[in-house]
Amino acid sequence: AQDTPQWRTARQLHACLWGCYMTSPQSVPEFCIRNLVVLVDGTAEARAAVEAAATIARCFGAGIHLLHFIQSRNYAMGVAQTYAGIVAELRGRHRAELIEIAASETLRGLEPKIHVERSEIAEGLGAFTRDNAIDLVVVGSAGKAGLVKWFEGSTAEDAFRNADTPVMVLGPNAVAAVSPQGFRRILCATDLSAGARPAAAYAMALGRRCQASVTLLYVMPDDAKRSERRDVMIAGAASALRRWAALNGSGGAEQVVSEGVPAKVISELAADMKADLIVAGAKRMPALGITGAWAAAHAVMREAHCRTVLGREP
Numbered sequence: 631a632q633d634t635p636q637w638r639t640a641r642q643l644h645a646c647l648w649g650c651y652m653t654s655p656q657s658v659p660e661f662c663i664r665n666l667v668v669l670v671d672g673t674a675e676a677r678a679a680v681e682a683a684a685t686i687a688r689c690f691g692a693g694i695h696l697l698h699f700i701q702s703r704n705y706a707m708g709v710a711q712t713y714a715g716i717v718a719e720l721r722g723r724h725r726a727e728l729i730e731i732a733a734s735e736t737l738r739g740l741e742p743k744i745h746v747e748r749s750e751i752a753e754g755l756g757a758f759t760r761d762n763a764i765d766l767v768v769v770g771s772a773g774k775a776g777l778v779k780w781f782e783g784s785t786a787e788d789a790f791r792n793a794d795t796p797v798m799v800l801g802p803n804a805v806a807a808v809s810p811q812g813f814r815r816i817l818c819a820t821d822l823s824a825g826a827r828p829a830a831a832y833a834m835a836l837g838r839r840c841q842a843s844v845t846l847l848y849v850m851p852d853d854a855k856r857s858e859r860r861d862v863m864i865a866g867a868a869s870a871l872r873r874w875a876a877l878n879g880s881g882g883a884e885q886v887v888s889e890g891v892p893a894k895v896i897s898e899l900a901a902d903m904k905a906d907l908i909v910a911g912a913k914r915m916p917a918l919g920i921t922g923a924w925a926a927a928h929a930v931m932r933e934a935h936c937r938t939v940l941g942r943e944p
Contacts, residue, residue, distance in 0.1 A: 675770025812840030829911030
């Protein structure tokens with residue numbers, strides 16, 4: 631009887647909660663955004679990302695970088711003799727675009743630095759964030775899926791896969807404005823695993839910095855509804871959320887335990903509470919397995935009506 635799906639769910643949650651208890655951080659993390667970078671690719675979504683980045687830079691007094699990668703798909707159809715000319719033309723065109731954005735009213739007074747790199751995002755973004763001490767990557771996404779994404783690629787997914795820092799994604803429905811003081815209502819979704827700790831610490835530290843209300847959310851799997859230990863599991867998850875909040879100096883954070891499909895629950899709660907930021911963590915996966923982590927994050931980003939910060943474990 632103890633090998634039913636319900637008991638397996640209960641055992642998995644128990645192991646998760648025990649790991650959380652044994653590995654929770656013991657001190658409040660220092661937090662500051664000193665430098666951020668916006669990936670600019672000529673789309674309307676990238677322009678929206680610039681606006682969001684400008685608000686964050688002003689809130690934290692951060693430096694801002696505008697970055698465009700010239701990737702092989704931009705010139706793959708050229709013949710060998712013209713590669714150098716194509717790349718030079720692309721470099722000049724995108725540099726002019728970045729100069730125009732840097733001089734816009736949106737970025738007035740921020741003096742952004744501009745960069746045009748000939749590299750795949752997968753190869754260049756990690757090195758760029760390290761070399762420029764970047765604390766946050768900001769990127770817009772049209773939420774492409776299926777064959778369109780396969781042919782055209784996804785800047786947001788490339789950033790999520792390869793950045794060494796948290797990535798803020800503005801999905802196609804992200805319409806919530808950010809106040810000049812920063813974020814006011816933050817929803818942090820966590821699975822209570824060790825890999826989700828950095829994202830939770832990030833959310834609560836950001837909440838303290840912006841004096842924002844923070845809600846911690848744990849979504850239990852559907853199987854839990856049929857478990858004989860459902861009440862015990864809910865109480866255990868609530869206790870773990872309280873411990874996480876207290877250990878990160880945010881004992882006043884609201885804690886919510888829910889059930890259902892995570893992406894749907896997260897987006898619906900964010901809409902109900904009028905959140906202007908969702909923070910979610912993802913485990914670092916092997917190269918061939920990270921698609922699952924991105925699929926879950928992508929589902930949240932596509933549905934959410936506010937910005938989403940995605941952070942993978944170190």
